[in-house]
Amino acid sequence: xxxxxxxxxxxxAGAQEPRPEPPPARDIPExxxxxxxxxxxxxxxxxxxxxxxxxxxxxxxPLIDPNKRYGLPELIxxxxxxxxxxxxxxxxxxxxxxxxxxxxxxxxxALAISALxxxxxxxxxxxxxxxxxxxFRFDLxxxxxxxxxxxxxxxxxRRGSARDAAKERLLAANLGFNxxxxxxxxxxxxxxxxxxxVRARIAVAQSSLDAARTVQEAAERRLxxxxxxxxxxxxxxxxxxQAFFEMEEVVDKERDAQxxxxxxxxxxxxxxxxxTDFSALPPAAELQDTVEKTIDRSLEKxxxxxxxxxxxxxxxADVSRARAAYWPTCPWxxxxxxxxxxxxxxxxxxxxxxxxxxxxxxxxxxHWNGKSSMAERAxxxxxxxxxxxxxxxxxxxxxxxxxxxxxxxxxPT
Numbered sequence: 001x002x003x004x005x006x007x008x009x010x011x012x013a014g015a016q017e018p019r020p021e022p023p024p025a026r027d028i029p030e031x032x033x034x035x036x037x038x039x040x041x042x043x044x045x046x047x048x049x050x051x052x053x054x055x056x057x058x059x060x061x062p063l064i065d066p067n068k069r070y071g072l073p074e075l076i077x078x079x080x081x082x083x084x085x086x087x088x089x090x091x092x093x094x095x096x097x098x099x100x101x102x103x104x105x106x107x108x109x110a111l112a113i114s115a116l117x118x119x120x121x122x123x124x125x126x127x128x129x130x131x132x133x134x135x136f137r138f139d140l141x142x143x144x145x146x147x148x149x150x151x152x153x154x155x156x157x158r159r160g161s162a163r164d165a166a167k168e169r170l171l172a173a174n175l176g177f178n179x180x181x182x183x184x185x186x187x188x189x190x191x192x193x194x195x196x197x198v199r200a201r202i203a204v205a206q207s208s209l210d211a212a213r214t215v216q217e218a219a220e221r222r223l224x225x226x227x228x229x230x231x232x233x234x235x236x237x238x239x240x241x242q243a244f245f246e247m248e249e250v251v252d253k254e255r256d257a258q259x260x261x262x263x264x265x266x267x268x269x270x271x272x273x274x275x276t277d278f279s280a281l282p283p284a285a286e287l288q289d290t291v292e293k294t295i296d297r298s299l300e301k302x303x304x305x306x307x308x309x310x311x312x313x314x315x316x317a318d319v320s321r322a323r324a325a326y327w328p329t330c331p332w333x334x335x336x337x338x339x340x341x342x343x344x345x346x347x348x349x350x351x352x353x354x355x356x357x358x359x360x361x362x363x364x365x366x367h368w369n370g371k372s373s374m375a376e377r378a379x380x381x382x383x384x385x386x387x388x389x390x391x392x393x394x395x396x397x398x399x400x401x402x403x404x405x406x407x408x409x410x411x412p413t
Contacts, residue, residue, distance in 0.1 A: 066274070069274045075275075116143070121138070152331045155327075161324055172310040172311050194260065205250045212243040
């Protein structure tokens, strides 16, 4: 028995000892380790975050009139105007529309302007019998601005498939925007009916509480007159307490229902909202059509289901674009460049002026590119329009032709 107590006391004492801290990590530089918590068990001390918390506070006054009783159509209209989820869906649809415009821009020619310049000064030793200093210096400055025009004419449906995919995604985004409005309207409607039903339950609970208290008072009076027993009075008090508990439970559910309604509308939960009496609402219309017609009409009015079809067609367009990438492309390219070079030479200590003259060069032609889209991106630096421009005076007098990998010809001017 004594040994058991000794073991227990040792275990308790060991449990009260502080845990050893792990050694600080050395796998990152010290200047970065100071920006995080020093150990996994240590709380990170945050800097001044008032600029961030200020952005979380609403800056605009709520659009709810505290003295007005709102009906269900008014709450749905208010939710569609102030709920941030509609803004997010709208921005997504606008982004998809811009994506369509970006794809359609590939049908237009692309114009690129670039410039290359450099300066070099070289000293060459020569005999002192020619120059007293023994050095001769060459100075060279050159600038080459280039204007490159490229127009893709034939791509075997690559751009068309990309445009079809972008349009299908735009349709899906617009349908998703409409679906978001339907979801918000449904959430507001469900929260509205939930709150009104809870308030009706409050009225019923209040009536039950009043009746229980009346029975309790009558039992206490009968006990005072000697017409009732104490167990009867205790049972009446128990029923009154049970009714009061049910009343408080329903009141708590009313607060939860108010928060749910405010969240579905998109306003702060502390905003008070007065609703129209549920009994004043018109009764729901009865279904006149059959179940099959109702299902067909529901399928036509479900944007999310149609958006799935649009997403499927967008995927099919992506597959068509990937297949078209195996076919060659036929772009038309034109390039114009002008080179200015200034040359000068002088012995050391005796500078002399140089000369500068432009050397124009223009190239254009049709090209047949047999590379796929991935190969084009990988080998864009070796394509014909990016080849080095050879000045006219340095070209061969024979007519230059395009490389064998591309059809057509290059027409020098």
